[in-house]
Amino acid sequence: MLAVPDHLRSVPFRGSVAVRDGALTHAQLRRRCWVRLFPDVYVHRDVEVTHALRARAAGALLLPDDVVTGVSAAALWGVPLAGPDDDVEVSRWPGSHPVRVPGLRVRRTDLEERTVVWDGGVHLTTPEATAVRLAGALPLDDAVAAVDQLVVLADADLAEIRWQAGAALGPGCRRARRAVALADGLAESPKETELRLLVHRSNLPRPVAQHEVRRDGRFVARVDFAWPDRRLAVEYDGLWHRDPRQFGDDRERLNRLTAAGWRVVFVTARDLHRPAELLARIAAALAVVR
Secondary structure, eight states: OOOOOGGGSSSOEEHHHHHHTTSOOHHHHTSTTEEEEETTEEEETTSOOOHHHHHHHIIIIIOTTSEEOHHHHHHHTTOOOSOTTSOEEEEEOTTOOOOOOTTEEEEEOOOOGGGEEEETTEEEEOHHHHHHHHHTTSOHHHHHHHHHHHHHHHOOOHHHHHHHHHHOOSTTHHHHHHHHHHOOSOOSSHHHHHHHHHHHTSSSOOOEEEEEEEETTEEEEEEEEEEGGGTEEEEEOOGGGGSHHHHHHHHHHHHHHHHTTOEEEEEOHHHHTSHHHHHHHHHHHHHOOO
């Protein structure tokens, strides 16, 4: 049975280096306990392979002088926009020789040094530069959701994102400016962004996002979208609401809202596939006079 060296148990490594240093033999490296991420890059099978793991391995071990960008940089900032089997996006500086590595999507681009940071052994674009890159590359609604998530999860500065998008030139710059103009940096999930865009494109009055409901000056709850003058809230009901551990807290929260005189319309992913019916339901709730 193979004794796994402790320093190879939890992080990716270069197989050739492990063999050179005597940690493994070529025969041991071929055993099933190792998962091959890229040519000559391995990880122990007990380690969960995510896109972020592969992106960090690519940036640290394969192309350490280059920059992880796009959806791969987003994954390293905690925004999961790519799956474990998707190609990792890496950008090379101008003048670099082109490379072809299975599992990588490598491009050459003129990055500004101020938009690149060193994090955990990897060069990657800042959250703001990552947002601009995605805003110019993804379909519009997906781009808006990505920008919102980078603001919420990676603490990106929305004003800086808009400034960088406004200064950007080249392919995708107009699309980027349109996407960042639609972002508000408040949505806690991509589905919330989708719901907000749907309502904004309708004839309904615009709601207040992430509104704090108070009663007699005391905090009651924060709701996804609200029409305070109607005391109506719209909440996106994600899967986490069905977690038994959350059920009691959710019911207490709903009871507090009801006691404060508020009504709540819950929206699911299924509702978003029937937008006309959903908008009609919200419109009917807004028409109720209390």
